[in-house]
Amino acid sequence: MNIVEFDKFIEKIKAYYPMFKLTTEGTNEWKDVLSKYETADILRVFSEWIYEHPDAQPKLQLLTKYLKTKEEKKTNSTDYLIRCDLCGKEMRLSVYENSYRDRCLLIKSLQSAIKEKKGVDVSYEELDGCTMEILRKLEDKYIPMPKSLNDILNKF
Numbered sequence: 387m388n389i390v391e392f393d394k395f396i397e398k399i400k401a402y403y404p405m406f407k408l409t410t411e412g413t414n415e416w417k418d419v420l421s422k423y424e425t426a427d428i429l430r431v432f433s434e435w436i437y438e439h440p441d442a443q444p445k446l447q448l449l450t451k452y453l454k455t456k457e458e459k460k461t462n463s464t465d466y467l468i469r470c471d472l473c474g475k476e477m478r479l480s481v482y483e484n485s486y487r488d489r490c491l492l493i494k495s496l497q498s499a500i501k502e503k504k505g506v507d508v509s510y511e512e513l514d515g516c517t518m519e520i521l522r523k524l525e526d527k528y529i530p531m532p533k534s535l536n537d538i539l540n541k542f
C-alpha cells in the first residue's frame with residue numbers, strides 16, 4: 387500500500403467509523419506497517435471487518451494478523467524445500483543459496499583433499515562442526531591454489 391492509497395484508506399475508515407482518529411505517531415506506525423502489505427489484501431480484510439465489527443473501529447494488529455506481507459508472499463512461492471545433491475540434507479532454497487551450497491561444496495572438497503594428502507577419512511559431520519574460519523584454514527592447507535594462479539597473484 388503506497389502513501390496515496392494509505393490516505394484514501396484512512397478516509398475510508400473514517401467514513402465507516404467517524405470516531406476513528408490516529409495520533410501522528412499512530413499514523414506513522416499504520417503507514418509503516420501497511421506499506422508492507424498489498425492494498426487489495428488490506429481492503430478485503432477491512433470489508434470483512436466492517437461486516438463483523440460494525441461498532442468497533444479497526445485495529446492495526448488485527449487487520450494484518452492473517453495477512454502475508456509482499457515479502458512473505460514472494461518468499462513462500464519460491465522458497466521451497468530442496469535436497470542438497472552433495473550431502474542429501476533437506477533445506478529451504480534460500481538457506482541453500484545464501485550460505486549452504488558453498489559450505490557443503492568446501493566440506494566435500496576438504497574430505498577428498500585430506501583423504502588424498504593424509505590418507506585419513508574425516509567425516510562430513512566432523513567438518514560440518516567447524517566454523518567457516520577453520521574450514522577456510524583447512525582449505526588453505528589442503529587445497530592450495532594452482533601454481534600458475536599463485537604466480538599471477540604474487541606479481542601484484
Ligand SMILES: [Zn+2]
Binds near residue numbers: 470471474491
Ligand atoms: Zn550438502
